[in-house]
Amino acid sequence: MQIDSQIVGLLLEGIRDTLYMVLVSTILGYALGLPLGIMLAVSDKNGIRPRPALYRILDIITNILRSIPFLILLILLIPVTRALVGKSYGSTATIVPLTIAAAPFIGRMVESSLKEVDQGVIEAAQSMGASDGTIVWKVLLGEARISLIVGVTISLGTILGYSAMAGVVGGGGLGDIAIRYGYYRWETGIMLITVAIIVVLVQILQWIGMRIAKKLDRRIP
Amino acid sequence: MAFLEAEQLFKTFHTANGDVEALKGVSFSVKKGQIYGVIGLSGAGKSTLVRCINLLERPDKGRILLEDHDMTALTDAELRKERQSIGMIFQHFNLLMQRNVLDNVCLPMEIAGISKKDARKKALEYLEAVGLANKAHAFPVQLSGGQKQRVAIARVLAGKPKLILCDEATSALDPETTGTILHLLQEINKKHQITMVVITHEMRVIEELCDEVAVLESGRIVESGLVSKVFNDPQSEAAKRLLLVRQTQDILKGTGE
Numbered sequence: 114m115q116i117d118s119q120i121v122g123l124l125l126e127g128i129r130d131t132l133y134m135v136l137v138s139t140i141l142g143y144a145l146g147l148p149l150g151i152m153l154a155v156s157d158k159n160g161i162r163p164r165p166a167l168y169r170i171l172d173i174i175t176n177i178l179r180s181i182p183f184l185i186l187l188i189l190l191i192p193v194t195r196a197l198v199g200k201s202y203g204s205t206a207t208i209v210p211l212t213i214a215a216a217p218f219i220g221r222m223v224e225s226s227l228k229e230v231d232q233g234v235i236e237a238a239q240s241m242g243a244s245d246g247t248i249v250w251k252v253l254l255g256e257a258r259i260s261l262i263v264g265v266t267i268s269l270g271t272i273l274g275y276s277a278m279a280g281v282v283g284g285g286g287l288g289d290i291a292i293r294y295g296y297y298r299w300e301t302g303i304m305l306i307t308v309a310i311i312v313v314l315v316q317i318l319q320w321i322g323m324r325i326a327k328k329l330d331r332r333i334p
Numbered sequence: 335m336a337f338l339e340a341e342q343l344f345k346t347f348h349t350a351n352g353d354v355e356a357l358k359g360v361s362f363s364v365k366k367g368q369i370y371g372v373i374g375l376s377g378a379g380k381s382t383l384v385r386c387i388n389l390l391e392r393p394d395k396g397r398i399l400l401e402d403h404d405m406t407a408l409t410d411a412e413l414r415k416e417r418q419s420i421g422m423i424f425q426h427f428n429l430l431m432q433r434n435v436l437d438n439v440c441l442p443m444e445i446a447g448i449s450k451k452d453a454r455k456k457a458l459e460y461l462e463a464v465g466l467a468n469k470a471h472a473f474p475v476q477l478s479g480g481q482k483q484r485v486a487i488a489r490v491l492a493g494k495p496k497l498i499l500c501d502e503a504t505s506a507l508d509p510e511t512t513g514t515i516l517h518l519l520q521e522i523n524k525k526h527q528i529t530m531v532v533i534t535h536e537m538r539v540i541e542e543l544c545d546e547v548a549v550l551e552s553g554r555i556v557e558s559g560l561v562s563k564v565f566n567d568p569q570s571e572a573a574k575r576l577l578l579v580r581q582t583q584d585i586l587k588g589t590g591e
């Protein structure tokens with residue numbers, strides 16, 4: 114195997130496409146998953162405004178979406194992706210299934226982060242006359258922020274993994290390269306390099322996320 | 335005229351292990367500017383009672399009259415408004431761990447819609463009042479228990495309360511720190527004429543802080559009156575028992591020295 118400038122260019126492009134898909138999908142995933150997680154945490158029977166029926170409905174939808182394997186979701190969503198993006202392959206198109214797969218997963222993580230917040234602090238805010246919105250914003254999100262940042266880090270890693278899977282159906286990015294060269298052309302070397310890059314990217318994202326979390330945590334004396 | 339009046343409060347908790355009757359018809363009244371104590375053993379229903387006053391817990395039956403307004407009849411929005419003028423101090427302080435001391439004190443002012451800049455300026459004054467201005471930029475994790483409780487007191491003052499509720503405010507503190515916190519509460523009461531309801535299982539808190547006391551046992555007030563009267567001449571078994579606990583502690587302390 115030769116690593117010529119063409120392959121380097123290809124890999125750089127792959128990295129760029131992968132980061133593009135992962136970052137945009139994470140942002141869109143949070144645009145859906147953050148409100149979902151907040152609603153789950155608030156409407157739970159121990160939440161600040163228990164709404165058992167609403168919780169049940171959100172809970173079931175979240176579970177169903179989470180239990181569909183990503184590859185199946187990818188195929189199921191092809192018509193939706195076509196309608197939204199105009200085509201069903203390439204990195205922009207892959208953002209659609211990635212976002213739909215990420216949102217319920219993110220919702221669950223946000224829910225669990227918010228539920229970790231000390232009940233006593235929530236009560237203190239209620240005793241001051243805080244509205245539910247204020248409690249969500251200043252107490253739940255504020256106090257859970259470290260756990261939420263760790264959640265973002267986990268999401269980035271998971272979505273990066275999903276994005277590589279999308280390579281099977283021409284999803285663009287590093288996964289696409291790995292499949293095209295490794296599987297169809299038997300260029301194991303390029304495939305291994307691609308996999309290594311994915312691993313390194315996940316590591317870097319984890320490292321950055323954990324650094325930020327640690328730096329912002331005020332519970333460490 | 336009573337400033338605060340609890341009328342026949344009932345509260346039952348329905349749990350997996352059956353019903354728990356926490357309050358079985360509790361009534362009492364507090365005059366303006368008074369420090370009213372409620373003492374009882376663990377599980378007597380003290381926390382439930384004090385939480386019924388600001389409706390963190392809604393009584394099944396009964397009314398809470400604050401300056402003749404029925405708290406239980408308020409809408410959610412009215413209740414939130416009313417709570418802004420009722421401060422609450424907790425056993426475990428309940429400070430926001432991710433906010434520094436100054437911003438913790440700002441919280442009630444933010445809720446009241448005061449701008450961040452004005453709130454910060456005022457917060458510093460309240461911290462001065464509790465002797466912690468030098469810790470304004472520290473985080474709760476860096477403070478001792480007594481300091482945390484003083485921040486909580488500054489936070490309560492920031493809401494300009496007409497009533498302060500204390501639920502075991504000194505129970506997580508050592509005896510010496512308990513003394514300084516009790517002194518601070520007394521000073522606040524004297525200076526601003528703020529009415530207080532103090533819940534405790536410690537006799538000392540009642541003796542050092544309160545004007546009147548009610549003894550709560552199994553969800554009922556079994557005795558009440560001026561502190562001096564109740565503890566010089568206890569009528570109920572519960573009050574006698576509490577007194578005995580106190581005397582035993584004194585004796586043990588005496589032999590220890």
Ligand SMILES: Nc1ncnc2c1ncn2[C@@H]1O[C@H](COP(=O)(O)OP(=O)(O)O)[C@@H](O)[C@H]1O
Pocket residue numbers: 347348349354355356374375376377378379380381382383
């Ligand atoms: N949220 C709750 N759910 C179920 N039982 C409760 C709840 N809060 C209090 N209780 C029960 O009510 C009784 C009185 O509790 P509490 O008011 O906390 O007593 P105290 O503060 O005097 O120790 C106890 O038996 C306690 O277990």
Ligand SMILES: [Mg+2]
Pocket residue numbers: 380381382502
């Ligand atoms: Mg209690």
